[in-house]
Amino acid sequence: MSRRIVGPFNRVEGDLEVHLDISDARVQDAWVVSPLYRGFEQILHGKDPRDAMVYTPRICGICSVSQSVAAAMALADAQGLAMPANGELAVNLILANENVADHLTHFYLFFMPDFARGVYADEPWHSQVTGRFRAVSGTAARQVLPARADFMHLMGLLAGKWPHSLAIQPGGTTRSIEVQEQMRISGILFAFRRFLESTLFGDTLEAVLALDSFEALHAWAARYPWEHSDFCRFLHLADALNLDQLGRGSDTFMSYGVYSGRDGHLFGQGVWQADARSVLDPGLIREDLSHSWMAHRKDPKHPYDGVTVPDADACNGYTWCKAPRLDGRVVEVGALARQVVDGQPLIRDLVRRSGGNVRNRVVARLLEIARVVVAMEGWGRELTPGEPCCNHASIPEEATGCGMIEAARGSLGHWLKIRNGRILNYQIIAPTTWNFSPRDARGTPGSLEQALIGAPVRNGEKDPVAVQHIVRSFDPCMVCTVH
Amino acid sequence: MTEHRKRDLNLLWLQSGGCGGCTLSLLCAESPDVLTALEAAGIRLLWHPSISEASGDEFRSLLEQVSTGEIALDILCLEGAVVRGPGGTGRFHMLAGTGQPMMEWIGKLARQAEYVVAVGSCAAYGGITAGGSNPSDACGLQYVGTGKTGLLGEAFRARSTMPVVNIAGCPTHPNWVTETLMQLASGQLAEKDLDPLGRPRSYADHLVHHGCPRNEFYEFKASAEKPSDLGCMMEHMGCLGTQAHADCNTRLWNGEGSCLRGGYACINCTAPGFEEPGHSFSETPTIAGIPIGLPTDMPKAWFVALASLSKAATPKRLKENAVSDHIRVSPGNRPRKRS
Numbered sequence: 040m041s042r043r044i045v046g047p048f049n050r051v052e053g054d055l056e057v058h059l060d061i062s063d064a065r066v067q068d069a070w071v072v073s074p075l076y077r078g079f080e081q082i083l084h085g086k087d088p089r090d091a092m093v094y095t096p097r098i099c100g101i102c103s104v105s106q107s108v109a110a111a112m113a114l115a116d117a118q119g120l121a122m123p124a125n126g127e128l129a130v131n132l133i134l135a136n137e138n139v140a141d142h143l144t145h146f147y148l149f150f151m152p153d154f155a156r157g158v159y160a161d162e163p164w165h166s167q168v169t170g171r172f173r174a175v176s177g178t179a180a181r182q183v184l185p186a187r188a189d190f191m192h193l194m195g196l197l198a199g200k201w202p203h204s205l206a207i208q209p210g211g212t213t214r215s216i217e218v219q220e221q222m223r224i225s226g227i228l229f230a231f232r233r234f235l236e237s238t239l240f241g242d243t244l245e246a247v248l249a250l251d252s253f254e255a256l257h258a259w260a261a262r263y264p265w266e267h268s269d270f271c272r273f274l275h276l277a278d279a280l281n282l283d284q285l286g287r288g289s290d291t292f293m294s295y296g297v298y299s300g301r302d303g304h305l306f307g308q309g310v311w312q313a314d315a316r317s318v319l320d321p322g323l324i325r326e327d328l329s330h331s332w333m334a335h336r337k338d339p340k341h342p343y344d345g346v347t348v349p350d351a352d353a354c355n356g357y358t359w360c361k362a363p364r365l366d367g368r369v370v371e372v373g374a375l376a377r378q379v380v381d382g383q384p385l386i387r388d389l390v391r392r393s394g395g396n397v398r399n400r401v402v403a404r405l406l407e408i409a410r411v412v413v414a415m416e417g418w419g420r421e422l423t424p425g426e427p428c429c430n431h432a433s434i435p436e437e438a439t440g441c442g443m444i445e446a447a448r449g450s451l452g453h454w455l456k457i458r459n460g461r462i463l464n465y466q467i468i469a470p471t472t473w474n475f476s477p478r479d480a481r482g483t484p485g486s487l488e489q490a491l492i493g494a495p496v497r498n499g500e501k502d503p504v505a506v507q508h509i510v511r512s513f514d515p516c517m518v519c520t521v522h
Numbered sequence: 523m524t525e526h527r528k529r530d531l532n533l534l535w536l537q538s539g540g541c542g543g544c545t546l547s548l549l550c551a552e553s554p555d556v557l558t559a560l561e562a563a564g565i566r567l568l569w570h571p572s573i574s575e576a577s578g579d580e581f582r583s584l585l586e587q588v589s590t591g592e593i594a595l596d597i598l599c600l601e602g603a604v605v606r607g608p609g610g611t612g613r614f615h616m617l618a619g620t621g622q623p624m625m626e627w628i629g630k631l632a633r634q635a636e637y638v639v640a641v642g643s644c645a646a647y648g649g650i651t652a653g654g655s656n657p658s659d660a661c662g663l664q665y666v667g668t669g670k671t672g673l674l675g676e677a678f679r680a681r682s683t684m685p686v687v688n689i690a691g692c693p694t695h696p697n698w699v700t701e702t703l704m705q706l707a708s709g710q711l712a713e714k715d716l717d718p719l720g721r722p723r724s725y726a727d728h729l730v731h732h733g734c735p736r737n738e739f740y741e742f743k744a745s746a747e748k749p750s751d752l753g754c755m756m757e758h759m760g761c762l763g764t765q766a767h768a769d770c771n772t773r774l775w776n777g778e779g780s781c782l783r784g785g786y787a788c789i790n791c792t793a794p795g796f797e798e799p800g801h802s803f804s805e806t807p808t809i810a811g812i813p814i815g816l817p818t819d820m821p822k823a824w825f826v827a828l829a830s831l832s833k834a835a836t837p838k839r840l841k842e843n844a845v846s847d848h849i850r851v852s853p854g855n856r857p858r859k860r861s
Contacts, residue, residue, distance in 0.1 A: 047571075054571075054618045075539065075605070077658050093789060100541040155575065156575065188549075188776075199779045199781050200775035215847040349608065427847055
């Protein structure tokens with residue numbers, strides 16, 4: 040058995056280190072280390088609650104709007120405030136814009152470049168894939184950066200700028216919408232749909248969304264040469280490298296639900312385990328500190344009562360990340376969890392067959408792009424020019440509130456206590472805190488720690504490429520993880 | 523323009539106590555995109571945490587070679603604050619895989635670099651990471667707030683003899699970064715091109731107020747009172763656009779946006795200490811009804827006199843529209859004189 044320290048991982052947001060025990064050319068055990076602590080929960084203590092709208096988006100430059108929406112919802116919950124229809128639609132559009140752009144960034148810039156690595160030089164597909172996806176020089180990045188930037192003109196239009204907008208407020212959005220904005224939204228979405236259909240999928244979004252099983256997906260891909268589109272390229276690699284057998288996690292999936300509307304969430308809330316959906320009880324969330332560099336570790340606490348006091352010498356600590364658990368269970372969050380909980384037929388079938396793994400996480404993300412863009416087109420049409428976007432209320436002297444949403448990378452929650460009109464406690468659990476958590480008091484490893492066990496290690500590999508695929512398949516955001 | 527260089531400039535980009543938002547903003551660069559802009563400038567990315575292939579061991583050996591001078595380091599960019607805590611150990615950010623505090627790596631590499639660039643307000647002055655009680659003991663490369671007591675200190679000069687270039691902003695506009703790097707690469711950025719806080723004057727000699735679409739409301743002191751109102755946000759809503767050094771309303775973000783165009787106040791994110799304004803970001807502190815922070819360079823008495831005069835003359839259109847979320851009263855059309 041040899042212990043190896045792998046890091047820094049790049050093309051994850053922030054810094055990451057992983058410790059591996061390796062024998063028989065397999066990873067036998069893994070420890071995930073989040074090496075950066077900044078202390079947002081301490082920074083927020085004593086502030087005017089409204090200032091959370093300035094601080095919390097700056098937790099993360101890639102999930103900035105998601106942090107804003109969670110903070111706005113926590114404040115709105117404390118204020119008893121609801122958004123007008125236009126505000127809700129605008130928030131959905133802004134959040135969707137970020138989430139879809141993040142999925143795109145992950146696929147093209149963070150995940151795919153690993154297949155251009157020299158370790159795959161002998162594979163028949165390598166030169167094609169390298170020309171397309173190689174970091175910095177591949178043709179895909181040159182195509183996707185302008186398409187992404189054009190798509191993010193929605194941010195300029197609806198949120199002023201990205202990241203770190205203050206357009207999202209507890210009562211809606213600050214940017215009123217006239218008919219000309221509505222026209223621009225529809226034009227931007229039309230152009231982005233064209234990019235997705237021509238470059239990413241090689242088919243209409245509707246055709247992709249009609250794929251309802253593994254067989255249907257397989258039959259669809261077989262209709263084309265594997266270089267037909269970037270999605271086809273990925274499916275080909277997934278087959279060639281058995282990515283469906285890599286990185287199996289805890290197979291318990293959680294989603295807080297997201298994109299609110301008249302009929303509830305577009306993507307529903309719940310837990311998926313052993314082929315069954317159950318109701319999520321947020322009261323059962325606890326943060327375990329037994330292996331974190333944190334003080335005050337007795338009794339895992341619900342985030343309303345959570346404490347964040349760093350202690351670099353805490354015994355058995357090996358990361359700044361806490362270990363959130365749902366009723367004691369390790370859960371996986373992200374696009375795969377969101378789609379399997381919601382009941383998307385293709386994703387349900389893939390999870391039934393092979394659980395959470397590298398292939399299924401990536402397919403779920405791409406499929407979600409199609410679902411969300413179609414929904415965005417609908418929200419754009421539903422906007423009513425001239426109607427208000429924002430309701431108003433004052434901040435109460437004493438209150439509690441929580442905001443639970445889905446960021447691109449999974450379930451994001453903010454829990455807030457206000458006393459004497461100031462923030463008494465503000466606790467945040469980010470998606471990657473769930474996925475990259477350390478062991479808990481019972482010694483149960485977190486999702487990634489479980490997913491890494493069994494990963495193959497090739498002869499002479501210092502940073503096993505399989506480990507890199509598994510890590511990046513979660514689309515980790517390390518700056519959110521610890522904040 | 524200096525003579526044609528024989529080789530591309532090597533750029534190494536590191537991240538520490540920040541959110542990565544300046545990089546994500548940079549990926550929104552347009553006409554051209556960031557990769558094309560770097561290529562055009564003759565800048566080769568040695569490594570960037572979000573877009574390079576090298577990970578783990580490959581990166582660590584690159585870092586060794588750069589820190590010993592084996593590979594030339596022309597431009598070192600740091601995004602995010604330098605994290606010094608706890609107790610000056612830097613253990614709040616140990617660079618993964620190296621067992622060493624990031625602040626030590628930054629110090630070592632800065633001494634090898636021709637130019638050192640702080641990307642964003644965190645790397646420049648501490649920024650949001652230094653907010654509240656500054657739990658991580660964050661500082662900027664050369665500054666802490668307005669004092670030159672950051673990691674590298676007042677006396678620091680990069681090999682080129684330039685001090686740290688502070689591309690401040692939270693986040694930075696993509697073009698502030700690409701244009702500054704292009705200026706560096708073409709030999710067109712000297713110390714005189716930086717303002718007294720180390721910011722490139724190309725954008726820091728402007729005020730956010732310039733080109734603000736709410737200027738007419740400002741002129742007549744027709745003020746917004748709540749989020750989504752159309753009026754000027756200086757009097758009540760905390761807007762610092764008249765004092766903030768940046769060209770956000772003439773350059774625009776993500777196509778056609780800016781904070782003001784998005785309907786919310788400028789929080790002066792390019793300034794040292796913006797993270798702790800001493801009051802809520804969304805409220806303007808006043809004394810006897812007069813905002814404490816007056817427009818840059820404007821004598822107080824003059825401002826007060828102008829404000830009361832313009833308030834008395836505010837047209838009905840501006841008075842009503844200022845507190846509405848849509849235009850209620852349209853501009854009139856003067857009847858044409860018949861000859």
